[in-house]
Amino acid sequence: MIVDYNNTKAGVDALDQLCANYSVSRRTRRRPMVIFYAILNITGVNARIIFQCNKDVDSVDDKTRNLLQDLGIALVKPHIERRDVRPISRELREVVLKLGGTPLPSTSSESEPMRKARCYICPRQADKKTKMVCEKCNKHICPTHRKSVCQNCL
Secondary structure, three states: OHHHHHHHOHHHHHHHHHHHHOOOOOOOOOHHHHHHHHHHHHHHHHHHHHHHHHHOOOOOHHHHHHHHHHHHHHHHHHHHHHHOOOOOOHHHHHHHHHOOOOOOOOOHHHHOOOOOEEOOOOOOOOOOEEOOEOOOOOOEOOOOOOOOOOHHHO
């Protein structure tokens, strides 16, 4: 049985070697992430093999790197496009632009940080300060008076 294993293990060794060339694995203690990285590595090797068969090319080291980068960008791009409606950090916006995405609009929270202010409905003695604002009139309102709009805008 051991002799049979040693005669057939060359495929596993070849796969490990191909995965090591362009690995996406990161150091982690989380077992599901280790499995996910292994699946991504094997998927990259499979994509490379299919690419070589379709292009009928023997040495594609530089093209393989481009293929894997294009594959990664293609996998991430739908998420980036969905994310453009939510506020994102400046660093992440720069990465999106670098990957060839469309420029995302700047969020108002970055240009003007939201300050705490007194709820305009509560009595002054209560001194309830909040960062929440009414979506219609843009006045500060506390959680007790907040719906999706303030009571006066209803």
